[in-house]
Amino acid sequence: MSDETNNTGAWVITDVFSKHGIRITLKASGQNVAAAVDDLYNGIKHGVETYGWAIEQVNAPRPATAAPQDSPKPTQSTETADTGMNTLEVVRVEVTPKPDGKAELKLYSEGHKYPDLYHNGTIKQLLAALSVSGYGWTEEMLKTSQSFDLRFFADWRNSEKLNQNGKPYKNIVGYRAIDATA
Numbered sequence: 001m002s003d004e005t006n007n008t009g010a011w012v013i014t015d016v017f018s019k020h021g022i023r024i025t026l027k028a029s030g031q032n033v034a035a036a037v038d039d040l041y042n043g044i045k046h047g048v049e050t051y052g053w054a055i056e057q058v059n060a061p062r063p064a065t066a067a068p069q070d071s072p073k074p075t076q077s078t079e080t081a082d083t084g085m086n087t088l089e090v091v092r093v094e095v096t097p098k099p100d101g102k103a104e105l106k107l108y109s110e111g112h113k114y115p116d117l118y119h120n121g122t123i124k125q126l127l128a129a130l131s132v133s134g135y136g137w138t139e140e141m142l143k144t145s146q147s148f149d150l151r152f153f154a155d156w157r158n159s160e161k162l163n164q165n166g167k168p169y170k171n172i173v174g175y176r177a178i179d180a181t182a
Contacts, residue, residue, distance in 0.1 A: 010036040016044060019052035021146070060148040061135035085173065088116050088154045094147040103142045107154055117154055119172050134177025151178050 010033040016024050028043055030036035047053035094106040094115070102122050106115035119126065123142050130137045133152040141148075153176045158168035 008032070012036045012040045014040065014044075015149075016047060016053045016055055017057045019054070021057055023057075023149070024053065057149055061137045061141060061150065084157065086156050086158075086170075088156065089178075090117075090150065090152050090154050090175075092147055092149055094145075095142055096145055097143050117156060117170055117172060119154075129172070129175060132177070133175040134179070152176065153178065 009029065009031060011027060011029050012033070013025065013027045016026060018024055024047075026040060026043055026047075028036050028040035030039050044053070044055070048055075088107065088109050090107045091110050092108040094108075096104045096106070098104060098120070101124075102120065103126055105119040105126060107117040107119065108114075109116050119129070121129070123139050126142055127137055127139065133150075135150055135152065155173045155176065156170045157173055159171045161169050163169060
């Protein structure tokens with residue numbers, strides 16, 4: 001980094017979204033941080049006015065105003081070994097609708113190319129589980145293939161059941177908002 005009087009050069013990077021919800025990464029440079037930020041803001045303004053960009057993903061779930069106190073929470077199977085609770089900070093959710101009113105959620109942590117956790121279930125089961133994530137989810141959001149950039153926690157445990165590579169499956173125990181305590 002540099003200050004406003006030092007001309008060593010600076011870069012600033014941020015993400016915006018197209019009018020169709022596609023992520024666009026913007027990079028701007030300048031002789032110093034202030035010039036780079038000004039360049040970035042001018043670029044964003046031009047994109048918003050000319051191309052309909054948005055600084056937030058338009059179709060993403062919005063933060064809930066207050067988490068319901070009596071929300072149904074997912075239950076864990078009694079066949080699952082209690083091997084200790086693990087927590088994943090989710091930063092991206094990919095939704096894949098399945099036949100018969102079901103869907104699959106792929107949950108990613110920061111910087112990961114492949115999903116860290118998968119959650120399959122009926123739309124109603126997934127909505128009940130996600131109701132405590134701190135976001136307002138709707139059925140329509142789970143009936144369309146799309147991805148959302150959101151931050152919440154997913155608590156999970158290893159299963160006794162092993163996959164074909166001999167590693168345990170990961171069973172999601174529940175979700176919680178970032179500001180919630182464990």
